[in-house]
Amino acid sequence: MSFLLREVLLEPRRILDLEADGYSQLIPQARSSQLLASLALRLEEECLLSRVPKSVRRHLDSSLVLHEKQKHDLNYDCGNIGRALDSIGERLVLLKGGAYLQAGLPVGRGRLISDIDIIVPGNRIDAAESALKQFGWKNSQLNDYDERYYRRWMHEIPPLYHSRRSTTLDLHHTILPPTADADVDADLLFEELMEVRPGVYTLSWKDMVIHSATHLFHEGEFHHGLRDLWDLDRMLRDFPDRDPSFWEGLAIRGEQLGLSGPLYHGLNYARQVFATPVPEPVMAQVSSRSRMLRQPIMDFLFLRAFRPCQPECRLPLTDLALNGLYVRAHYLRMPLYLLLPHLARKAWIGWFPGETVAGEGAQGEKA
Amino acid sequence: MHRVSQLPAKELADRLRLGRFQLRVGPYVYRLQSQLPQVIRGIEALYRDFPLAEPRSFTDYNIGIGHGGLAGRLRRKVEFRFEHQNPFPTIPIGQAFAFLEWGMNWCVSIHANEYLKLHAAAVARDGSAIIMPGVPGAGKSTLCAGLGLRGWRVLSDEHALVPPGTTSVIPLCRPVSLKNDSIALIKSFDSAAILGPTSEQTHKGTVAHMKADLTDDSHDISPIPARIMLFPKYARDEPQGLYPRSKTQSFILAAYHSFNFSLLGEVGFAAMRALIDGVSCYDLVYRDLDWAIQNVGELHDRDGRP
Numbered sequence: 001m002s003f004l005l006r007e008v009l010l011e012p013r014r015i016l017d018l019e020a021d022g023y024s025q026l027i028p029q030a031r032s033s034q035l036l037a038s039l040a041l042r043l044e045e046e047c048l049l050s051r052v053p054k055s056v057r058r059h060l061d062s063s064l065v066l067h068e069k070q071k072h073d074l075n076y077d078c079g080n081i082g083r084a085l086d087s088i089g090e091r092l093v094l095l096k097g098g099a100y101l102q103a104g105l106p107v108g109r110g111r112l113i114s115d116i117d118i119i120v121p122g123n124r125i126d127a128a129e130s131a132l133k134q135f136g137w138k139n140s141q142l143n144d145y146d147e148r149y150y151r152r153w154m155h156e157i158p159p160l161y162h163s164r165r166s167t168t169l170d171l172h173h174t175i176l177p178p179t180a181d182a183d184v185d186a187d188l189l190f191e192e193l194m195e196v197r198p199g200v201y202t203l204s205w206k207d208m209v210i211h212s213a214t215h216l217f218h219e220g221e222f223h224h225g226l227r228d229l230w231d232l233d234r235m236l237r238d239f240p241d242r243d244p245s246f247w248e249g250l251a252i253r254g255e256q257l258g259l260s261g262p263l264y265h266g267l268n269y270a271r272q273v274f275a276t277p278v279p280e281p282v283m284a285q286v287s288s289r290s291r292m293l294r295q296p297i298m299d300f301l302f303l304r305a306f307r308p309c310q311p312e313c314r315l316p317l318t319d320l321a322l323n324g325l326y327v328r329a330h331y332l333r334m335p336l337y338l339l340l341p342h343l344a345r346k347a348w349i350g351w352f353p354g355e356t357v358a359g360e361g362a363q364g365e366k367a
Numbered sequence: 368m369h370r371v372s373q374l375p376a377k378e379l380a381d382r383l384r385l386g387r388f389q390l391r392v393g394p395y396v397y398r399l400q401s402q403l404p405q406v407i408r409g410i411e412a413l414y415r416d417f418p419l420a421e422p423r424s425f426t427d428y429n430i431g432i433g434h435g436g437l438a439g440r441l442r443r444k445v446e447f448r449f450e451h452q453n454p455f456p457t458i459p460i461g462q463a464f465a466f467l468e469w470g471m472n473w474c475v476s477i478h479a480n481e482y483l484k485l486h487a488a489a490v491a492r493d494g495s496a497i498i499m500p501g502v503p504g505a506g507k508s509t510l511c512a513g514l515g516l517r518g519w520r521v522l523s524d525e526h527a528l529v530p531p532g533t534t535s536v537i538p539l540c541r542p543v544s545l546k547n548d549s550i551a552l553i554k555s556f557d558s559a560a561i562l563g564p565t566s567e568q569t570h571k572g573t574v575a576h577m578k579a580d581l582t583d584d585s586h587d588i589s590p591i592p593a594r595i596m597l598f599p600k601y602a603r604d605e606p607q608g609l610y611p612r613s614k615t616q617s618f619i620l621a622a623y624h625s626f627n628f629s630l631l632g633e634v635g636f637a638a639m640r641a642l643i644d645g646v647s648c649y650d651l652v653y654r655d656l657d658w659a660i661q662n663v664g665e666l667h668d669r670d671g672r673p
Contacts, residue, residue, distance in 0.1 A: 019423070031450060062481060065627075066480070069630050309452060
């Protein structure tokens with residue numbers, strides 16, 4: 001049960017003792033966790049990339065090619081999206097990976113992205129969607145069920161894609177589904193935006209962390225779980241230097257947004273998995289009696305999810321934990337009277353895939 | 368160096384079942400896990416002369432093919448696994464061997480950006496290579512198989528790997544994929560052709576693979592300089608012919624047939640320019656395989672020398 005990736009990310013010099021079979025575990029662990037380019041740049045930071053054997057090094061270099069290309073394309077797409085939003089007087093606000101890359105932050109070093117996430121105020125969502133369509137973005141073809149599901153119950157509209165460039169764009173109007181227990185006042189997020197490049201905005205330092213944690217702990221599928229936790233670690237090590245009131249204000253901000261729960265879990269698991277330095281008083285501020293009581297069951301679930309899906313990393317009962325997390329995510333997202341019919345339908349579709357429209361598997365993952 | 372054929376049948380099956388079967392394919396090492404009988408048969412037939420990787424070699428691509436649990440078994444479906452994950456939907460068990468071959472191609476197609484990768488067959492004679500890009504159905508595999516059966520060295524049926532800044536091809540010899548009518552055509556062209564398991568009703572129709580490592584140096588991985596780029600087109604109703612093609616047009620079409628031209632950005636552009644500068648380019652329209660092989664041979668005698 002060797003979780004080599006964690007060891008190397010934390011202590012890059014560890015690669016100096018690795019032999020071929022060690023690398024045969026490390027590379028798949030990093031690649032399947034979407035962390036191959038992050039690993040490459042982590043090694044480069046420590047001047048160790050050149051110490052990696054050539055046959056292994058080419059996999060790291062290959063992922064850096066993809067990373068560079070994504071940064072380049074993101075720049076181009078942001079220009080296009082920015083002009084579309086500007087035509088209706090809205091700003092381009094990036095979330096998650098796109099924000100990390102455009103802001104040039106350490107958390108963006110090697111960060112691979114699969115789509116671009118942006119947010120506009122709730123009452124501007126229709127205007128934004130039509131403006132984007134003028135600039136070449138199109139709706140993906142979903143079946144009626146998934147289309148209704150997104151429009152009615154989600155915090156984003158169905159993914160848009162660019163008709164010529166095949167980039168996927170997720171247009172959000174808030175950061176949690178309206179059906180979720182926590183009721184987030186998205187207006188608060190817009191009050192503290194930062195302009196990281198001319199015409200390109202991100203959430204504030206604290207909000208970026210809170211959003212990342214919220215996203216992670218409401219997610220039902222954990223292919224990227226470890227990568228998202230690595231994001232949190234990188235941010236928590238970097239942001240206190242950028243914002244002197246970061247630690248002091250983080251818990252208060254979490255409280256204000258009604259997202260102390262996910263913030264607590266984010267800080268806690270970043271500490272457990274990546275030894276992220278979180279000051280004790282901050283932990284005390286975000287923890288609560290009920291969170292402490294639930295800790296053992298949460299540990300059972302999440303410490304399994306935050307591992308690469310390679311056999312040597314798996315703890316016993318991993319499938320049970322991942323299934324549990326899938327149901328938990330849906331439970332957090334919607335009340336039971338909506339959840340049970342939805343899961344029943346998804347299970348049915350899982351067993352009889354022929355009855356769905358083509359492409360649903362790829363497009364409708366979130367639903 | 369040990370070859371697959373040196374393993375006793377039981378040892379081969381055991382290594383495959385346990386996922387300890389490590390194959391050298393061009394510059395890469397694949398580790399394969401499977402206990403499907405048609406996969407074992409296909410490996411025995413088509414990969415018998417491939418080198419085994421030394422124990423404890425670094426694995427580039429860890430793959431598997433099999434039923435993913437009881438549900439897959441009941442529905443007679445198989446899944447392809449890459450690093451223990453399933454990048455594709457399951458497919459019917461009868462197509463397992465073709466699925467394995469596609470999966471092995473995919474490993475190189477989406478990784479391996481150390482090369483400019485063209486979707487092309489490549490063959491060589493007397494140490495000089497011809498790159499043959501083509502859309503599926505253009506007849507590049509059939510021509511490649513025919514040339515292989517007439518003594519040419521097959522460098523690849525699918526990927527021409529070009530180190531940026533060079534005009535050379537890195538050999539990545541694997542079985543040649545034959546589709547539909549090509550299967551019977553190649554069988555009647557040369558009765559000595561060795562074909563693996565046939566997969567029916569795939570998205571490309573009927574598919575079978577031909578053993579293509581037929582020369583002594585098939586598994587050598589030194590780069591081979593290319594001097595010709597040929598765009599083959601199989602056409603029943605057009606006059607056969609070999610026509611020179613402009614470099615500009617060839618650049619555009621080769622870029623279109625590349626897996627990572629755009630991903631490589633400026634490096635890709637410079638690499639493609641260096642390659643196109645160093646080769647002479649032709650269109651080949653053919654319907655008769657013997658005619659095509661003879662003309663490719665004459666072209667190679669003329670343009671394939673330094």
